[in-house]
Amino acid sequence: MDGPVWLTGIFAALMLTVAVYCAGRLAVTRRWRRPTELDTDAGHVLMGAAMAGMLVARLRVLPAATWEAVFAVGAAWFAWQLLKSRRRAPATWRCLHPAPHLLECGAMLYMFLVLPPLTGPAAASGIAGMGASATGSRYSFLALVMGLFMVGYVARTADRLPSGRTADRLPGARTANRLPGGPVAQSNLPARPYLAPRCAALCKIAMGLTMTYMLVLTL
Amino acid sequence: MSQSLAVRDPVGRPAAAHEPVAALDPRRMLQLALGALWLLDGMLQFQPAMFGKGFPQMLAGSAPGNPALVARPISWSAAFIGHHVVVLNAIFAAIQLLLGLGIAWRPTVRLALAGSVLWSLAVWWLGEGLGGVLAGTASPVDGAPGAVVLYGLLAVLLWPADRDPADRAPADRAPADRAPADRAPAAPFVAARAVGRRIAQASWLAVWLGLAVLALLPASRAIGRAIADTTPGEPAWLAWIDTHAASALTRHGLLAAIVLAAAFVIVAVGTFLPRRPARAAIILAVVVAAVLWLAQGLGGILTGSATDPNTGPLLALLALAFWPLSAPARSAGET
Numbered sequence: 001m002d003g004p005v006w007l008t009g010i011f012a013a014l015m016l017t018v019a020v021y022c023a024g025r026l027a028v029t030r031r032w033r034r035p036t037e038l039d040t041d042a043g044h045v046l047m048g049a050a051m052a053g054m055l056v057a058r059l060r061v062l063p064a065a066t067w068e069a070v071f072a073v074g075a076a077w078f079a080w081q082l083l084k085s086r087r088r089a090p091a092t093w094r095c096l097h098p099a100p101h102l103l104e105c106g107a108m109l110y111m112f113l114v115l116p117p118l119t120g121p122a123a124a125s126g127i128a129g130m131g132a133s134a135t136g137s138r139y140s141f142l143a144l145v146m147g148l149f150m151v152g153y154v155a156r157t158a159d160r161l162p163s164g165r166t167a168d169r170l171p172g173a174r175t176a177n178r179l180p181g182g183p184v185a186q187s188n189l190p191a192r193p194y195l196a197p198r199c200a201a202l203c204k205i206a207m208g209l210t211m212t213y214m215l216v217l218t219l
Numbered sequence: 220m221s222q223s224l225a226v227r228d229p230v231g232r233p234a235a236a237h238e239p240v241a242a243l244d245p246r247r248m249l250q251l252a253l254g255a256l257w258l259l260d261g262m263l264q265f266q267p268a269m270f271g272k273g274f275p276q277m278l279a280g281s282a283p284g285n286p287a288l289v290a291r292p293i294s295w296s297a298a299f300i301g302h303h304v305v306v307l308n309a310i311f312a313a314i315q316l317l318l319g320l321g322i323a324w325r326p327t328v329r330l331a332l333a334g335s336v337l338w339s340l341a342v343w344w345l346g347e348g349l350g351g352v353l354a355g356t357a358s359p360v361d362g363a364p365g366a367v368v369l370y371g372l373l374a375v376l377l378w379p380a381d382r383d384p385a386d387r388a389p390a391d392r393a394p395a396d397r398a399p400a401d402r403a404p405a406a407p408f409v410a411a412r413a414v415g416r417r418i419a420q421a422s423w424l425a426v427w428l429g430l431a432v433l434a435l436l437p438a439s440r441a442i443g444r445a446i447a448d449t450t451p452g453e454p455a456w457l458a459w460i461d462t463h464a465a466s467a468l469t470r471h472g473l474l475a476a477i478v479l480a481a482a483f484v485i486v487a488v489g490t491f492l493p494r495r496p497a498r499a500a501i502i503l504a505v506v507v508a509a510v511l512w513l514a515q516g517l518g519g520i521l522t523g524s525a526t527d528p529n530t531g532p533l534l535a536l537l538a539l540a541f542w543p544l545s546a547p548a549r550s551a552g553e554t
Contacts, residue, residue, distance in 0.1 A: 004309075
């Protein structure tokens with residue numbers, strides 16, 4: 001019961017695009033002095049690379065055990081941020097909402113743990129060649145719960161996605177640099193507008209949809 | 220606070236700069252839930268099994284028993300899809316994804332809801348054979364009257380319009396309507412806001428009384444067998460639940476059908492009751508929907524061959540749209 005390889009190829013290409021784009025965000029945020037959520041972008045770089053490797057075996061760059069360790073650390077980080085966010089507000093370079101990213105790391109761990117090692121014929125087609133019988137497990141209910149959470153997260157992120165007109169009205173979108181007193185004088189506005197907020201949201205949507213697709217394949 | 224889009228981060232970073240946080244009113248929450256279900260449907264449609272011959276065979280299987288006028292287009296479309304299954308299935312999945320994203324993104328919510336109605340009607344006919352209602356094989360445990368028609372109904376009931384000015388956001392009201400800004404909404408529940416109380420209640424009655432009638436049909440009395448049919452391919456824990464439920468109900472099919480029908484009738488009349496018993500009826504509706512979903516094997520999602528989560532989650536979502544409101548139902552950023 002092989003899935004279409006072209007479909008997993010499209011999702012893999014999407015994930016690589018997200019990974020490269022988020023790496024670019026990390027590279028320019030300091031140079032342009034534009035704030036971004038460093039932990040979210042770094043997480044998307046890692047997840048994008050790992051998911052592309054799961055979808056298309058030829059794109060694997062690290063063994064599964066290494067990725068498991070990486071996402072265990074990521075889950076611990078976002079869990080810590082979640083606990084801290086209850087007590088005080090996060091710094092500007094950390095994400096405001098760690099819970100979805102904690103679940104993303106958990107979903108990555110789940111997929112790496114539940115999927116058998118890609119060897120033999122399955123290796124050529126990646127996750128598409130696994131089929132339900134190979135991946136089905138007693139924990140598939142977990143995949144369903146995480147998938148439901150992910151589609152909800154995608155819907156909520158799309159709900160917050162500003163349209164062009166709305167984005168222009170947002171504090172910090174364009175006004176900060178034009179204020180005569182300068183951004184620092186305006187305590188309610190950021191020193192610099194946030195780096196490409198719509199693209200960041202689109203990355204989250206793409207990541208959430210691809211992760212849901214992969215979780216559905218493990219049901 | 221009526222049009223506030225931003226919630227500020229205490230450290231000075233405006234959340235709005237990257238995530239405009241709009242407070243959600245109950246209708247918007249339900250719209251997002253509907254959008255999320257469409258997204259899930261799209262992803263289920265991308266499953267490997269849907270790109271094979273099994274998918275058109277499943278569609279063709281809904282034709283037998285229906286009148287020729289209904290059955291012929293089903294058979295024709297199933298044969299057509301069978302010839303181009305890979306391309307057409309990818310298009311179907313993409314349509315459902317776009318419907319979900321369209322509902323979730325505020326500028327396109329009306330377009331996507333209108334598309335939901337059209338798409339759900341088409342799929343109800345050509346994909347589900349009108350839920351087997353005309354074939355005499357429809358059973359609530361099997362998913363009658365069809366999950367997809369409930370998507371269409373929800374799209375209508377959650378349409379972002381308000382018949383009564385009191386239900387609109389304060390900034391959207393005409394000046395003459397602004398004085399009683401803090402009075403309770405005219406609509407008693409979210410589903411009545413766009414179409415009015417009577418039409419909403421009529422649709423509620425049609426759904427739940429229809430389910431009661433279907434539960435009493437001869438085809439529905441074999442509840443145990445219907446539940447047992449869902450077990451192949453299920454994970455062990457779910458198969459265990461369904462197998463035990465099936466064996467318990469096999470000898471008491473008629474009694475179970477009567478109890479189920481009675482529960483449907485109680486739920487059906489619930490929205491006509493005062494607020495407190497109405498809320499109890501809505502809670503009963505959610506519980507019945509959850510039990511149905513379990514009996515449906517969670518819609519077969521865990522078997523890798525489901526195209527939607529079946530009627531359970533949709534009935535629960537419909538019930539929430541009829542939850543009696545006590546306070547002003549809207550807040551900032553509503554759609």
